[in-house]
Amino acid sequence: MENQEITSKLLRLKRYEMPPPGYHEKFLRDFQRRQRAELIRTSPWQMLWEGVCSLWPNFQVPRMAYATCAAVALAAGAWMVSQPAGSDLSQQTTLANLNRVPDFSLEPKTPVTISNTLPVSGGSPRSSHYVLQPRPASSDSPLSF
Amino acid sequence: MILGEWLIEQHPSLSEEPEIPDAELVARTQAGEAEAFDELVIRYSSRLYGLVYHMTSNHEDTNDLLQDVFAKAYRSIRSFRGNSSFYTWMHSIAVNMTINFLKKRGRRFTMSLDDVDSGIQNDPDFLAATSTSDPLREANLSELQKKLNEAMQKLSNEHRAVVTMFDIQGMPHAEIAKILKTSEGTVRSRLFYAHRQLQNYLQEFITNK
Numbered sequence: 001m002e003n004q005e006i007t008s009k010l011l012r013l014k015r016y017e018m019p020p021p022g023y024h025e026k027f028l029r030d031f032q033r034r035q036r037a038e039l040i041r042t043s044p045w046q047m048l049w050e051g052v053c054s055l056w057p058n059f060q061v062p063r064m065a066y067a068t069c070a071a072v073a074l075a076a077g078a079w080m081v082s083q084p085a086g087s088d089l090s091q092q093t094t095l096a097n098l099n100r101v102p103d104f105s106l107e108p109k110t111p112v113t114i115s116n117t118l119p120v121s122g123g124s125p126r127s128s129h130y131v132l133q134p135r136p137a138s139s140d141s142p143l144s145f
Numbered sequence: 146m147i148l149g150e151w152l153i154e155q156h157p158s159l160s161e162e163p164e165i166p167d168a169e170l171v172a173r174t175q176a177g178e179a180e181a182f183d184e185l186v187i188r189y190s191s192r193l194y195g196l197v198y199h200m201t202s203n204h205e206d207t208n209d210l211l212q213d214v215f216a217k218a219y220r221s222i223r224s225f226r227g228n229s230s231f232y233t234w235m236h237s238i239a240v241n242m243t244i245n246f247l248k249k250r251g252r253r254f255t256m257s258l259d260d261v262d263s264g265i266q267n268d269p270d271f272l273a274a275t276s277t278s279d280p281l282r283e284a285n286l287s288e289l290q291k292k293l294n295e296a297m298q299k300l301s302n303e304h305r306a307v308v309t310m311f312d313i314q315g316m317p318h319a320e321i322a323k324i325l326k327t328s329e330g331t332v333r334s335r336l337f338y339a340h341r342q343l344q345n346y347l348q349e350f351i352t353n354k
Contacts, residue, residue: 006351007343009270011312014199014293016265017258024190027208031186031215035179038216050220 167231174222182222185231186215192314193239199309200243200302201250202294203257210246214239229323236324240306247302256294261286274350289350296346304339311336 165184173181193214198207218238225234265271265286284292297305310316310324311332322329344351 003344003351004340006274007340007347008312009274010289010293010347010350011297011308011343012270012315013265013268013274013289014297014313015195016262016268017198017260017290018262019194019198019204019259024187024194027190027194027211028183028186031212032183034212034216035219051223053221053224 168227171222171225171227171231174219175225182219185235189232189235190215193235195314196236196239196309197243198259199297199313200240200247200305202298203254204259205257206246206250206254210243211239214242217242233320233323236310237326240310240324244302244306256291256298258290258294261290284350292347292350296343299346300339300342304335304342307332307335308339308343 167185167188170181170185170188174185190211194207194211197210197214198204201207201210214235218235225231229237297308300308306325307321310321311318316324318329318332321332325332
């Protein structure tokens, strides 16, 4: 018991540890400066959120809320992927197309006809050709029009 | 000691009835008068500084934390309904924020101690302790201060909070229980355990002649 009293007395001596003189006056000035700076920095959304929080002081985001939201989002995503894109008919068509084996044979099954087609121009077909200029464009004078 | 006497002892200004009660300053702050909150900062900064400093043993950390404590109090003052005193409410914020800070800080830190006021030389407890303990008489003040802070830092955060409020700041068990939102029994039990640990750490100063 006596030892406990001595311990308590020793601990009480810690009250003499004090900040430098004028600390508390400076502290208030620093606090005011910080408040002004915070006011500029704070976004309207943050201020709104703080206002809402101050109306319900005991409101806290539940511990597992973020994990639950992520799980719900994943489940919703999986469900959406598993759903058909359109109606049942289009689903059947799509499946039919998928199941059909593509035909790679080179022989055409039906002859190709060119009836009911008109020539674009009346002249004889000419192959395209290029004509070289007698002198290169780079040798033109910039002032020649 | 009853709570009223203790409050007057801790806040001599309270014995002469403060010009403006806390409740009025709080109401004015809630109405948007920032100057009213400045008055509350002046009123509480010294005491809350002690609370945070004795828990952290670091002046710079204390300064930063105290700024955060008052900023948080200002932001959430509209949620203060007066169910407890403003004094208790402020102390709760300070203790909780300090404990959270200490959990993040971990064990690796350096102490940055304030100077010891010269008034200690005339303190009856100091005189009594130095007259009965040889090692304490021989140790210089800064050595004693360092040992006391080292011993405090060896306690768990929760135990250190209780020792700070009870032994250093002289709060009654009931007030500490309100601040920590726990029972008086828990406060007493933590104190008992913390004192036993501190006696081991400070053995060299406690040994009687």
